[in-house]
Amino acid sequence: MTTSVNRAEPLRLPPPRQGWGNTLWTLFGLAALAALLVACAVYTAPPVISDWQIRDTARPAAGARVSDGKCTAKIVLHLCDVTLTLPTPTGSVVRRVNTVFTGMHVGDYAIRVMADPGRPDLVTTDLALDRLWNRTLTLLVIAGALAAIIVAALVAMVRNRRAGSGAMG
Template sequence: MTASANRTEPLRLPPPRQGWGNTFWTLFGLVALGALLVACAVYTAPPLLSDWQIRDTARPVADARVTDGKCSAKIVLHICDMTLNLRTSTGTVARRVNTVFTGVHVGDYNIRVMADPARPDRVTTDLALDRLWNRTITLLVIAGSLAATIIAAVAAMIRNRRAASGAMG
């Protein structure tokens, strides 16, 4: 026997052909993941960034209240949406905030409205400030996972298209 007869070559099969239905559902999934990533950037990141800016100067505010506040838990992921209203000498400041964090908690949250006296438009809550690092890590993990999944899916689609076109030619 010769040396070339002992060598085994890997058997490569082209990926199964993807019909329009598979392509549609793949693209639909990518759009949905992209929408979740945009939602993180639009609704969760801005309150988080402003909380980092006022974390050392925020104080409880007596003339403030929470309206439309609601928290929900999905296993260990907590999502709190609320509108914070603060009366100032120049008028009322209303700010819609979204707070996303992880943890194990059963029951209600008691919160106080907090604001930086120099920047009352950056009104927040003690819950948001107490969980600042948790919120930051949670956002980075969720956004990073979504972005990695989108990139991996696009790369797989491109790789499968190239392999399919290479098998035909």
């Protein structure tokens, strides 16, 4: 009886699947990630930028109201959406503000409406101003991670397509 202990068997791997179905699923996932990146740019970045502009001059706004507000927490990521109304001599300023930050918190948030007297159109909340650095870093990390994943996936798709067409030809 002979054993094949000394005999090396080649390891056979299945050929890589380069079908269009996989490519379409990958593109669908990339489109979803790109939509999240666009949402960061459209809904989260503008309030962060405007809060940096008024961070030193914002004061509690008399007569301002929070007409709609909701915060949700996903593990350590907090998402707060509020609609702020500030009466001014030229009419009411209504602004919907999206605040995204990280941290541990249990319970409700109490907020005050804040505004720069010289720029009442940039009405915000004390919660948003208190967590300005946190919000900035959270936005940069999330947007950077999404962009990196999208670029890496596109590069991998191109490499796989080239390797697949090179193996065929």
